[in-house]
Amino acid sequence: MTAHHPTGTDAQVPFADNSASRTIGGMTVENGTDSIAFYGQTDLSRDRTGLERARALLAFMQQVVTTLEAQKNLPDALPPRKPAKVANPFA
Numbered sequence: 594m595t596a597h598h599p600t601g602t603d604a605q606v607p608f609a610d611n612s613a614s615r616t617i618g619g620m621t622v623e624n625g626t627d628s629i630a631f632y633g634q635t636d637l638s639r640d641r642t643g644l645e646r647a648r649a650l651l652a653f654m655q656q657v658v659t660t661l662e663a664q665k666n667l668p669d670a671l672p673p674r675k676p677a678k679v680a681n682p683f684a
Contacts, residue, residue, distance in 0.1 A: 605622065607629060607656050608625070608629070610624055612624065616633075617653075618635025619634050627671055
């Protein structure tokens, strides 16, 4: 089951699992143990809502940077993922 955290209220720990996600405006941030995916769209408008979204994005990105900086022996790049073989459901 996916843990969903709405804008700015609950902490999402970067790289902690393969299921947690949160939405900031119309953008979804989806956690993974190897990478974090961002998809969708949001506006950072010049108002309190835009400020709240900007702070939420900044706080999460700072957590990502802190987590990566603390990792010993951080590789230059992850190796390419090998595609998993799936049985043909029509066979």
